Amino acid sequence: MSAALLAQEADAIGSPVLNLAIFAGFVIVTLFFVLKASRTNKTAADMYTAGSAFTGRQNGIAISGDYLSAASFLGIAGAIALSGYDGFLYSIGFLVAWLIALLLVAELLRNTGRFTMADVLAFRMQERPVRTAAATSTLVVSFFYLLAQMAGAGGLVALLLNINGRGGQSVVIAVVGVLMIAYVLVGGMKGTTYVQIIKASLLVIGAAIMTVWVLGKYGFNLSSLLGAGNDAGASLAPGKKYGVSQISRLDFISLSLALVLGTAGLPHILMRFYTVPTAKEARKSVVWAIGVIGVFYLFTLVLGFGAAALVGADRIKAAPGAANSAAPLLAFELGGTLLLGIISAVAFATILAVVAGLTITASASFAHDIYAQVIHKGNPPAGQEVKVARIAALVVGAVAIVGGIAANGQNIAFLVALAFAVAASANLPTILYSLFWKRFNTRGALFSIYGGLIVTLTLIIFSPAVSGAKTSMIKSVDFHWFPLANPGLVSIPIAFFLGWIGTVTSKEYNAAKYSEMEVRSLTGAGASQTVLDH
C-alpha cells in the first residue's frame, strides 16, 4: 500500500516535457559535431580510428566517456544507496583495473596493431583462425555490454518520461538504437569520439555539481553525510550485500576478479588506443582516463550515500527502474525539475554514447577481421570494407534494439559485470600471452579464446543469475548447478590454463615474427603512426 503510494509520488516527479527538451538539445548539439565529422569519414582508417588523429587528452576523455557507462553512473550510485559500502567496491574494482591497461597493454597494443584487438594476435600467428576467434569474442563481449546499456535505457525512460508500459518503453529503446546507428554511420569513429567527449564532460560536471550540493547539505562534513546514509540503510560496514553467506562472499571475490581483469580486455576500450597517433599519446590517454574516472568514482561515494540519506531506500526501491533511479531521484531532491532534467539527459547521453562506441567496435571487428582479412585475405575489393562496416553497424544496432527490449528490467550493473567476466576470460589471457610470452602460438590463442568463451558462457547459463533464484532471469524453471552468479573466479584461471596447455602442445613458433613484434611493441619502430599536423 505505502509502496504503491510512494511509487505514484516517484512517477509524478519532474516534467517529461522538460526532460525530453534537454535530451533533444544534447542530440542536436552532438549531431552537429557528427555531421561535421562526416566530411572526413571516407576510408576504413577514418571509420574505425578517426585516422589516428586525436590527442591523448581528447582520447582520454573519450575513453572515460566509453567507460563511465549507465552501469557506472546509475548502477553504482544505486548499489551504494541500497547496500552502502558493498556498492562502493564496484567503483574500486573498475578503477584499479586501469593499472593493467596502463602498465601492460595500452602502449604495446598501440604499437603492434592498427584497428582491432585481433591485429595483435594475427601479428605472429595463423591469421585466419585467430582473427575469427578474436572477432567472435569481440562480438560476444560487445553484445553483453550492449544488452546492459539498452536494458538501462528502458528503466530510465520509465522514470523520466513517465512511460510505464512495456510497449512504450520498447519504442523509446528503438529510438535510442536508431539514433546511435545514425551517429556511427554518419560520423564514424571521429563523430563517436566527439559524442564521447561531450558526454563525459557533461557527466563529470553534473556529478560534481550534485556532489558539492550533497556535501553542502551536511556542512561539507563527509563523516556526517556517511552517518546519515548509514542510518538510512546504506551500511558503512562491508557485508550487507555480499556478507550473507560463504557463497555470497565467494561470489564477491569472483566479481572483484572479473572487474579488475576485465577492463584491459574490453574490445571497445582497446580500440580507442588506436585513435591516437603514437604509443606515448596512448599512455597519455590512459593517464587522463584514470584521472577522470577516478574522480568520478569518488563522486559516486557521495552520491550513493546522499541518495540513501536524502531520498531513502524505500522511495528508490519503489521507483520505476528501482536501484538505477537513485541518482535521478537525488537530482530531483536537490535541484527539482531542472536538475532532474539535466541529470536525466546526461544519463541518456551516456547510454547513447556507450552504445555507439560498442557498435563501432563490433562492426569494425566484423568488417576488418572477418570480411577484409579472413574472407578476402587482406585484399578486399576497393571501398567494400567501409561498406561492409556500415552494414555490420546496422545489423549490430538492430540486434541491440531487439536484445535491449528483451533485457529491459534486468539489473544493468550485473549485466555489465558479466561482460567483464567474458572479457577477462576470453580476451585478457590471450592479449597478455601474446604480448609477453615468446612461445605463445595459434593453438594457445584458440584454446584460451574459445575455451574462455565456452567456459564463461556455460557457467553463466547454469548460474543462479539465469535460473533458480529469486532474482533470476528465468523464474519458471531451475536448471542451475553452478553456485556463483559471477563466473570469473573459475573461468579466468581456466582460460589462462587453456592458453598455456594449447601452446605447449603445439610446435608452432615463428621466431622472426616474434622479433619484429617485440621490437615494434616496445619502440614503435615500423608501427603505423600518424603525425599530428595541428
Add this chain to the structure above:
Amino acid sequence: MTTTNGRGQAGDHFSAEQARYQTVQESAEFQELRNRYRSWVIPVTIASLAWYFLYVLLAAYAHGFMATQVFGNINIGLILGLLQFVSTFAVTAAYVKFAGSTLDPIADKIRSDFEAGR
C-alpha cells in the same frame, strides 16, 4: 604459414626487414630497454593486484575489522578503499615519470635508428 600482418602486406618484402628486426632485438640497447620495462611493470602490476586482493579479502571476510571507526563515521574499510584510489593515482604518476625518463629516450633512439636505416 601465412606471413601477412595487420597491414595486409605479404611476403618477400618482409623477410629482409625481419632480419633487421632480429638484429635490433639482439642488440644490447634493445635488451636493456626490455629489461628496464619488464623489471618495472611486472613487479608493480603484481604488487598492485596483491594490494587490491588483500583489500577485497578484508572486505569479504573481516567485516568487524573493516567496520572499526577511526574518526567520526569514517571506518577502516573506507580509509582502505580510499587508499586504493590513492595507490592507483600514485602508480600512474610513478609510471609516467619512469617511462618518460627511463624508457622513452632509449625507445626513441632505437626507433629513429631503425627508421633512418630503412
